[in-house]
Amino acid sequence: MLKDPTILDAIYLKQPKRIEALGTVFIMALLLNGLLEWRVRENMKQETEPLILPGKRKSFNPTAEMLLAMLKSIQVIRVQIDGHTIRTVSAHVNDNVKRVVRLAGYDMAIYTAQSVETAGR
Template sequence: PPQFWNYAARVDQVEVTLKRPGRGRPKKGDAPLREMRYRAILTLGARQEAAIQQEKDRLSTFVLISNVPKEGKPAADILRDYHGQFLAEQNWCFIKVPWHLSPIFLKLPHRVEAFAYVLLFALIIYRLIQHRARAALATDPVQKKMLLPGKIWRDTPTSEQLLDMLQTVQVIVSPGAFGRTQRTLGRIRPEVRRIFDLLRVNPQTLATVT
């Protein structure tokens, strides 16, 4: 980006000769067609190391939300405990990416706090899917691995892989009797049905009448 460089810019004025319209040689005494054009020239200099370091510091900053009272535990101790939870840090890494949260403007502090709880609950469910699936595979007496996309067998599926596979489940929505909505569950592939079994979730709950 230009803010990280020293640079000099100038605009040069150049007179160019245009190509004559039509064919044949020009008539005697015809002046050549000329046009004034402008050319922008940018010369890069040295990098602005201070600005680059400031941006690195900004990007390396992360949000740490805690419900521990200030008087109950120093902030440094809370941060030290948090650094020991590398799995939690891995799952919260998306919050550092500007395009996930920058467009969200909540205006009031209590809305920001509420949104943090929404993210926390979503992360709990996300992690629970992975934990429950892996625990069920570990205790499966028949098959301790499952088939993942790419025809790969693994005993440690991730939440992202499981949710990607669940995206293939189709629910057909149609009008029912008495103004209700009828949902019909489409065909579920065996490897996807096993995800429901591992999570102890009945897929028919997706096909309810409302």
């Protein structure tokens, strides 16, 4: 992530507080990346079938970069009808991507659950 020149090329910060804040955001992103990768790999230890990664590669130890590439395919459709919001996941999400969500310790409902802040509306 930090080695990606497209990310570092467009950063123009001069104030020390802003540089520190950006550094904190980068560290948090790296920690979340590592946590995602670790959770999936730990849960893969109980699996008998490898994940099919982009490029049709198979792995029991996917990188966070590959996992995020797979999760990127998830599209949430949000529709408002008479003041109510309905969320659904696009039908094109394949079972392998759903498996990544499960291996990360979540359910696909995280994409469709009504948030706490909009629950009372």
